[in-house]
Amino acid sequence: MRDAVEKFAATIHMIEQHEGSESEIGDALEELMTRAPLVETILESLEELPYKPDPSSWGGHPGQAYLGYRPYCMRAYGKLRDRQLIASIQSPGPSLSATRLHPWVWDSAGSLWNDGHHRQAVSAAAGVISAQTQALLGRDDVADQELMKEAVSLNEPTEGAARLRVAASMASRSGRALQQGALNLAQGVFGYIRNPATHETGEWDEQEALEKLATLSVLARMIEGGRGCSGPARHG
Known part of the structure; x- marks a missing residue:
C-alpha cells in the first residue's frame, strides 16, 4: 500500500512539473486513471479521501481529475510508514499504580x-x-x-x-x-x-x-x- 500511494504521488508531481515529453505526460495521466481505484481504496481506509472527482466531467484529459490527490497521498504515505509509532501513541500500554x-x-x-x-x-x-x-x-x-x-x-x-x-x-x-x-x-x-x-x-x-x-x-x-x-x- 505504501509503495502504491508513493508512486501515485510521484506520478502527479512528474505531471505537474512537466518532467517529461508530451507523450510521457500522456502516459503518466493514463497511469493515474489505471491506478486511481486502488489508491482511492487505500486513501479511504486511512480516512484521507475528502472527495472523489468525476473524470468524465473534466475538460482536459480525464487523468487530470486526480492531480489534487497528491497531498492526501503524502499524508497516507506518512501514516503507513509510521503506523506502528502512531498505534503506540493512540493506544498506550497499561499504567503502573x-x-x-x-x-x-x-x-x-x-x-x-x-x-x-x-x-x-x-x-x-x-x-x-x-x-x-x-x-x-x-x-x-x-x-x-x-x-x-x-x-x-x-x-x-x-x-x-x-x-x-x-x-x-x-x-x-x-x-x-x-x-x-x-x-x-x-x-x-x-x-x-x-x-x-x-x-x-x-x-x-x-x-x-x-x-x-x-x-x-x-x-x-x-x-x-x-x-x-x-x-x-x-x-x-
Whole structure:
C-alpha cells in the first residue's frame, strides 16, 4: 500500500512539473486513471479521501481529475510508514499504580515520593524491606545486601542463621533453581537499587525511580510469601 500511494504521488508531481515529453505526460495521466481505484481504496481506509472527482466531467484529459490527490497521498504515505509509532501513541500500554505496590514499599515511600524526593523514597522502601526481613527471620546481625545473601542462601539454616525459602522443596532441581533465582534477585536489588539510592546525592528521574519501586515491590512480595526456616539448636 505504501509503495502504491508513493508512486501515485510521484506520478502527479512528474505531471505537474512537466518532467517529461508530451507523450510521457500522456502516459503518466493514463497511469493515474489505471491506478486511481486502488489508491482511492487505500486513501479511504486511512480516512484521507475528502472527495472523489468525476473524470468524465473534466475538460482536459480525464487523468487530470486526480492531480489534487497528491497531498492526501503524502499524508497516507506518512501514516503507513509510521503506523506502528502512531498505534503506540493512540493506544498506550497499561499504567503502573504506585499506590498498589506492596505496602512495605509504598507505605514507606509515599510521603517522600509525593514531595518529589524520588531517590530517597526508593531508599526508604529498601530499608523497610531489610527491616521486615530481619524481623521475619529474627536476624539483627546483618542487614541490607549481606542480609539478602544470608537469608535467601541455598545453604541449610544453622543456629542463629535462619533462611528464607521461596521454593516449596529444595530437593528438586527446579526448587533449587527457584531459590537461586530468588537469591540473585534479592542481592541484585540491594546492590543495584538500594545502594545507589542510599549513597547518591542527586535526584532521580521519576519514571526510572518508579520502575525501581516496582522492582522492590516484587522483592517484598517474594519475601513476604516465603517461609522462614530455622536451624537446629545446639544442646550443651
